[in-house]
Amino acid sequence: MKKLINRPEDFVRESLIGMAKAHPDLLKVQFEPTFVYRAVAPVPGKVAIVSGGGSGHEPMHAGFVGLGMLDAACPGEVFTSPTPDQMLAAAKQVDGGGGILYIVKNYSGDVMNFEMATELAHAEDLRVLSILIDDDVAVKDSLYTQGRRGVGTTILAEKICGAAAEQGYDLQQIADLCRRVNLHGRSMGVALTSCTVPAKGTPTFELGANEIEMGIGIHGEPGCERMSIKSADEITEILATSIFEDVAYSRTVREWDENKGGFVDVQLTDPEWEKGDRLLAFVNGMGGTPLAELYIIYRKLAELCEQQGWQIVRNLIGSHITSLDMQGCSITLLKLDDEMIRLWDAPVKTASWRWGI
Amino acid sequence: MVTKEQILQWLQQFASAIAQNKEYLTQLDAAIGDADHGINMDRGFQKVANQLSNFAAQDISSILKSVSMTLISSVGGASGPLYGSFFLRASTAVIGKQELSNEDMVSLLQAGLDGVLQRGKAQLSDKTMIDALSPAVTTFTQIIREGKTTTEAIQQATVAAEQGMKATIPMVAKKGRASYLGDRSINRQDPGATSVYLMIQSLSEVLVESLVTSD
Structure with a gap:
């Protein structure tokens, strides 16, 4: 470590x-x-x-x-x-x-x-x-x-x-x-590597050089499916499709x-989404992924949303919810209404986010 | 009768068992959870062990309550509230006692189990600490009801806890982070059930050892 x-x-x-x-x-x-x-x-x-x-x-x-x-x-x-x-x-x-x-x-x-x-x-x-x-x-x-x-x-x-x-x-x-x-709001994430908890000193799970873990959480816990590495566009498609195709979740x-x-x-x-809905698209890095790669993901995500008839009216791209040094990303899509947009745009001043002031 | 000194020895013994098995518990957790069970339990129980001498003047109920508060404020994760609830509820079952009859021991363990069930909402076969704790408490109660000694009851309960712990291996997890793995949680032993086994085994070791010394 x-x-x-x-x-x-x-x-x-x-x-x-x-x-x-x-x-x-x-x-x-x-x-x-x-x-x-x-x-x-x-x-x-x-x-x-x-x-x-x-x-x-x-x-x-x-x-x-x-x-x-x-x-x-x-x-x-x-x-x-x-x-x-x-x-x-x-x-x-x-x-x-x-x-x-x-x-x-x-x-x-x-x-x-x-x-x-x-x-x-x-x-x-x-x-x-x-x-x-x-x-x-x-x-x-x-x-x-x-x-x-x-x-x-x-x-x-x-x-x-x-x-x-x-x-x-x-x-x-x-x-x-x-x-x-x-x-x-709906999210889906992928890991290209595991992460190393300082107190443990070794990676939380083993992932082969050509493997990725789909459907991860944010604690380095294994996800729902392991598959071989794919192009950024293919990975974006898997993540976005899981979100698009999600049906009314009850709990x-x-x-x-x-x-x-x-x-x-x-x-x-969860209420259903409808064509024409306005979205906030959030591409999040897991801690070890460069911003440039997140923009490659966003590029494809924007294209897919457009094809699906959804309108991205706000976006957020960066590593904001990380899993230590994990490589990977997650996509979150939030269906917005006027009130949420107004509140999203309102002033914020924190160590990480500053806008509107 | 189980004395206050034996209760203090039990807590000390359990803290040592956790320390000795810290890596093992963490490894079990890494396979199906988030690799912190041993680390978290050890942090909490070392704190408990360090404070035991301060607790010694209190009655058994107050000792268990102090242990609970220490665990709740230092373990974190799911284990903190679950073990915290075990000791908190156990403490309410033996208020004012300086020593415990067989019936008191039954009430203590039963209340502890109820506390964990209520906090965690897990059921048998969800692949959690309940799978070791519930059979241990049931067995202990049953053996006492048959008129046997505390030592016999706790030895049988330890066997039941061990069987319950091992029975988690083929189970599919339905609670906690392991539940996200679905079938991939099969063939892994539950770390929470494992630490429960250590807790029951520690109590057994203390009670059996005192029996040998008193002979």
Whole structure:
């Protein structure tokens, strides 16, 4: 293993210290328990948006803490969910009186830890709602699996909800908006190589020199199908087709019910897309893939969308949700409406994204 | 009777077993999960082991609760809430106790199992820690109900946990990250079921050893 690290056990901590030194105007870092929060938090009256997850996906989530996006991010160990005490401490730190929305990716660890945090927060009279992101079309059914994973749509939802919070939406409105973004977003990823977790020191899975892994998540876990390497156009076609051909996905998720004061099961189904729909197209690098290759993918994706009768009205190309040093990419398509477009374009100022200001 | 000292020894023994099997658990997890089970469990249980002497003045319920809180705040992943829920619920079953009767032990293990079931929503044969924990608890309860000793019950429970752990090998995972592999999760032993086996085995070793010394 060759990495720019000191000791594997200091990986997360030292990276966060560096971030705090680089962006004192935007964010602050707290340890024991660990969380990153907006320098000006709490913002009085504003709904606070809090997310979190394992480290190793940078810039997600800490790189998105700031104006118009996250109020706090809770980084776990590499590829390991953060713990409820982090999420609770972060919520308390950024609560400006408007309540807190947890945006949670659908991985068993993240879900369980955020559920515990939500229960603890309510026990301390904080107003917290949480919405699950599960947009990964590589997972076909939710009955025999954990359900779809939360991938590319996560940060699109964080941006859109962060802007809504800035504009004075209330907690329930933002939770509904977040759920809507999730239901309209679909993603699919591919790995050309595995990745190496610093504490382990060897690649998480073996992939032959001419093999690729289709339908991966973001933790270096194996995907749904292994195949031989193909051209960028062929790979783009496989990824895009999986998204285009995806049919109404249904699942049961648990959401906090404020009237009942506890979690309830909620049935959700993705709405169908129709010709002429407006899309945000997001080509994401997994950490070890050059930007030039992502543009080659985007070139083909744009062509395919046009052929299908979909209109790309916004795009995002770059490595925003990574898996350490993995080579590969994911495509996320989000069906937009006027409100989402307006919120997407709204000002954002974080360590990673800055526009509109 | 199971004494408070034996409970503390059990936790120490389990922490050592996790440390010794850290690489092994991580390897099992790398095959079907995300290669962190051994690392995460070891981080949490080393913390527990370091704090055991501070817990010693408390009653058994409070010790188990402190263990739970330490695990919840230091393990992360799915194992943190699951093992945290095991010890949290176990603690509520033995409130105020300084030593545990056979019935108390049954309540402790049963409550722990319920905690894991409620948090993780897994069922038998989903290829999770439940596949080792559930048969272990059922066997322990059954042997106690037959009027046998704690030592006999825990030895039988260890055999059941080991069988349950091995039975996960041919299963298709339906929970957690391994579930995304579908049929590719077959022929792999579940890391969570493996750490549960170590937990039950550690308890057995402590209880059997005390029996030998007291002879």
